[in-house]
Amino acid sequence: MPGVRCRTQGERFRGVHPGRLLYAEGKLFATGPWADGPGALLVFAVERAELEGILEDDQQ
Template sequence: MLVVELAFTPTSTPERLAARPAHREALARLHAEGKLFAAGPWADDRGALLVFAVERAGLEEILGADPYYRSTPGVEVRAIREWVPIVGG
């Protein structure tokens, strides 16, 4: 599994919120396809965590296809890390 950590900057909130419905629709589709395990914002809305059940090449394709990650002001991919769950994954 791969974990993606996003950071949001407060100055871009209108653009980010405008892009969010299409982004969340894409997340729902990825979840239904079994490619996304879980996703959601931090409680303080300063970022989000996404857990993907794909290989690195598949993740790059997903990130490239969703404008939220590559062209929405104020959305920054802070980290991509491999995660090896012991329970629940």
């Protein structure tokens, strides 16, 4: 589903976490929690402009 943004995918595939969709598309390379506190490391395999769009959609 190239060109479909994270938020649209989450709405289209109700109940599927957007991170799983990004991983399946090869856009999210790896994730993991920080060992010493809240938060996580996310490693994306996309250009900066696309990453900014993904992060913006995640905050809505």
